Amino acid sequence: MASRGVNKVIILGRVGQDPEVRYSPSGTAFANLTVATSEQWRDKQTGEQKELTEWHRVAVVGKLAEVVSQYVKKGDQVYFEGMLRTRKWQDQSGQDRYTTEVHVGINGVMQMLGGTGDSKQQAASKQPRKHQQSAPQHSEPPMNFDDSDIPFLGVSMKTCSRCNQQKEERDFQIRRASNDGLTAACRVCLAEYDKERAGLPHRVSARRDYQSSDRGRERCNAAKKRFIKRNPWKRKAHIIVGNFFARWEANSTITVRVLRIRM
Structure with a gap:
């Protein structure tokens, strides 16, 4: 499939707080968590060891979110592969805000590294490991990332152009040529439209049979006379x-x- 670019993010760090998990009305799991990544270096002038910690907001969707809710806890070391997404929301004053987060969906990858619990070891064994040895243990960085004002990752909805109903984005087919990357009509309406097109030759044949009949010829001639009279x-x-x-x-x-x- 042709692509106009690459949007891929890899994060390996420690979870700053217990994941927050919710479910949509259709049963899809959504998990929000923050992951800290640290970078260490030595100052050439003072010789002092310094460390810089970055906090990343991660949104996990689907089956991986269920795994996160069962096995991932605060302080665990995890590995994520996903893509950057920016979503729009409104604060209490009604002003528009934007949040950029790492979206781990169907094509995303999650691996658990380290950990001491047996259940965590079993969950990690089910995921494909890319790193054979675990990263060295170190103290957890302080949590200074406040995302309490950011709303929880919800289900993205879209209105179908044929049935005019609000449906989840996963109910639409992918169409990269459109503005939002999805088709205007949902999968159900597109399937009905395909059935209508499949029966089109039969309707055309029936119309031709009707036009060749006496009643059909009379109506066609009457329509031609009305058209000529109006022009x-x-x-x-x-x-x-x-x-x-x-x-x-x-x-x-x-x-x-x-x-x-x-x-």
Whole structure:
């Protein structure tokens, strides 16, 4: 499948707080958590060891969110592969805010590294490991990332152009040429439309049979007369052409010339 770019994020760090898990009305799990990544270096001037900690907001969706709710706790070391997404929300004053987070969805990867519990070891064994040895243990960095004002990751909804109903984005097919990357109609409406198109040849055949019948010819002739009556300039052209062919049938010796009538 052709792509216009690459949006991939890899994070390996420690969880700053217990994950917050919720479920949509359709049963899809959503988990929000914060992960800290640290960078250490030595100052060349003072020789002092320094450390910089960055906090990342991670949103996990689907089956991986259920695994997160069961096995991931505060202080665990985890590995995520996902993509950056920015969503819009409103604060208490009604102003628009934007939050950029790491979205781990269907194509995302989550691995648990380290840990001492047996249940965590079993959960980690079910996930494909890319690193054979675990990272060295170190003290957990202080949690200085406040995301209490940011709303929980909800279900993205969209209105179907055919049935005009609010449905989840996963109920729409992917269409990269559109503005939001999804089709305007939902999967159910598209399936019904495909069935209608499949029956189109039968309807065309039935229409042709009707037009060839006496009743169909009468209605077609009546429609043509109404159209000619409503368009006087086309009626005049119709009369000229009709008179020409009438004279040609009466006297076959008349030279036939091509008449160009601008319709």
